[in-house]
Amino acid sequence: MQQIIKFIIRYKTSLLYMLLLLIALAFTIQSHSYHRSKYFNSANWITGGIYNTFNNISVYFDLDEENEKLLEENRRLRYWLFNKEENDSIEMDTTALNYKVMSAQIIKNSYANPNNYITINKGNKDSIKQDMGVITAKGILGIVEHTSSRYSAVQSILNTKSNINAKIKNTNYFGSLVWDTERYDVVQLEDIPRLVPLLVGDTIVTGAMSSIFPENIPIGTIKKFDLNASKSFYSIDVELFNDMTNVKNVYIIDNVNRTEVLQLESEIADDQ
Amino acid sequence: MTNSFYFINAIRFALLVLVQVLVFNRLNFFGFINPMVYILFLYWYPIKENRALFIGIGFLLGLSIDFFSDTMALHAASTVTIAYLRPAIMRFVFGVNYEFQSFKLSNTTRAQQITFLALLVIAHHVIFFTLEFFSLANLLLILKKVIFNGFATLTLCLLFGSLFSVRKE
Numbered sequence: 001m002q003q004i005i006k007f008i009i010r011y012k013t014s015l016l017y018m019l020l021l022l023i024a025l026a027f028t029i030q031s032h033s034y035h036r037s038k039y040f041n042s043a044n045w046i047t048g049g050i051y052n053t054f055n056n057i058s059v060y061f062d063l064d065e066e067n068e069k070l071l072e073e074n075r076r077l078r079y080w081l082f083n084k085e086e087n088d089s090i091e092m093d094t095t096a097l098n099y100k101v102m103s104a105q106i107i108k109n110s111y112a113n114p115n116n117y118i119t120i121n122k123g124n125k126d127s128i129k130q131d132m133g134v135i136t137a138k139g140i141l142g143i144v145e146h147t148s149s150r151y152s153a154v155q156s157i158l159n160t161k162s163n164i165n166a167k168i169k170n171t172n173y174f175g176s177l178v179w180d181t182e183r184y185d186v187v188q189l190e191d192i193p194r195l196v197p198l199l200v201g202d203t204i205v206t207g208a209m210s211s212i213f214p215e216n217i218p219i220g221t222i223k224k225f226d227l228n229a230s231k232s233f234y235s236i237d238v239e240l241f242n243d244m245t246n247v248k249n250v251y252i253i254d255n256v257n258r259t260e261v262l263q264l265e266s267e268i269a270d271d272q
Numbered sequence: 273m274t275n276s277f278y279f280i281n282a283i284r285f286a287l288l289v290l291v292q293v294l295v296f297n298r299l300n301f302f303g304f305i306n307p308m309v310y311i312l313f314l315y316w317y318p319i320k321e322n323r324a325l326f327i328g329i330g331f332l333l334g335l336s337i338d339f340f341s342d343t344m345a346l347h348a349a350s351t352v353t354i355a356y357l358r359p360a361i362m363r364f365v366f367g368v369n370y371e372f373q374s375f376k377l378s379n380t381t382r383a384q385q386i387t388f389l390a391l392l393v394i395a396h397h398v399i400f401f402t403l404e405f406f407s408l409a410n411l412l413l414i415l416k417k418v419i420f421n422g423f424a425t426l427t428l429c430l431l432f433g434s435l436f437s438v439r440k441e
Contacts, residue, residue: 020328042342111303112305183303
């Protein structure tokens with residue numbers, strides 16, 4: 001016993017170091033699995049608060065540019081609205097709608113790490129919940145991973161853990177969208193079978209398999225494609241429509257039927 | 273003297289964390305270079321202090337950066353390691369005389385200071401980026417990030433170092 005105590009006293013700094021390193025590694029490794037990094041995110045009130053304060057100052061510097069973007073988006077939406085065939089009878093029955101849309105502002109963005117997260121200035125109080133989709137006017141951005149009362153952490157599509165159902169526009173060939181960490185403007189679409197006719201420049205949109213995003217939200221265009229190692233599937237480089245380095249205003253999509261879909265899916269899984 | 277010592281270090285801690293997360297984490301030079309200037313805290317921290325306390329502070333420093341930048345506990349793991357390795361690095365750079373009572377960082381030569389800082393930065397970056405990618409398949413990418421980020425960190429730390437040089441007490 002005395003020997004053990006002596007040993008501990010003698011190597012107390014090394015032991016302390018080992019302990020702290022193990023704690024750090026444990027936090028890091030356990031959060032490699034989905035939805036486990038619960039306490040380690042910038043959506044808590046202190047970090048969110050600091051980011052928000054500084055965002056309130058820095059937001060003025062690119063106000064002009066943001067206004068320009070919103071104006072362009074409004075122009076596009078109005079163009080669609082006016083050219084719709086029966087533009088006098090748009091139904092406004094809000095109980096029958098499938099998706100709710102909320103707006104928020106990015107207060108922290110990152111795109112240089114393998115696992116990027118974005119912090120936005122809306123949270124539980126604004127009825128933001130986990131697993132809601134986040135998009136911009138140009139395309140898809142990510143999925144809400146954690147919420148605090150006033151802030152949320154969004155898992156960006158530039159994240160090795162991100163895996164989103166996507167398809168080639170106007171077809172039903174779908175695959176999953178992942179990121180290989182190489183470039184912040186290029187993501188990868190996997191699992192498209194080799195018999196699918198592809199062209200450089202084809203548009204990639206979100207697929208119907210997801211209970212998070214509505215179908216046909218733009219993602220990007222095909223930049224180049226190759227057959228993968230097994231020679232039966234393509235691996236496609238997709239150039240994003242979004243400039244991930246310069247985003248400010250985002251929309252959060254709430255699928256009203258999501259719980260119902262998930263319940264059905266779990267029932268099927270139980271039956272099998 | 274001790275009060276002002278704690279005060280200075282607390283202020284330094286807070287300022288370095290804020291500067292890191294609000295300025296340098298947003299730099300994204302060439303799309304991926306984000307210098308980690310908060311390492312300066314571990315460079316400036318007094319030599320004669322309690323080692324266990326120093327390792328603990330290193331852990332806290334890394335953890336506070338982690339909270340801001342959504343990086344799990346990667347910064348914590350790297351800072352705690354360089355905090356632990358610091359005496360060994362100092363012995364390597366300054367020889368045995370760093371253990372003398374009269375030793376001061378400001379009395380050493382410029383080359384020694386740069387070597388000391390460079391070793392801290394390299395150790396930190398190697399651990400940080402290796403853990404971040406967590407696979408040897410990305411060895412080239414890790415190497416690229418370590419070299420470019422390390423160079424940027426070192427340059428900025430040296431600039432900051434000469435701007436706010438350690439006070440001669």
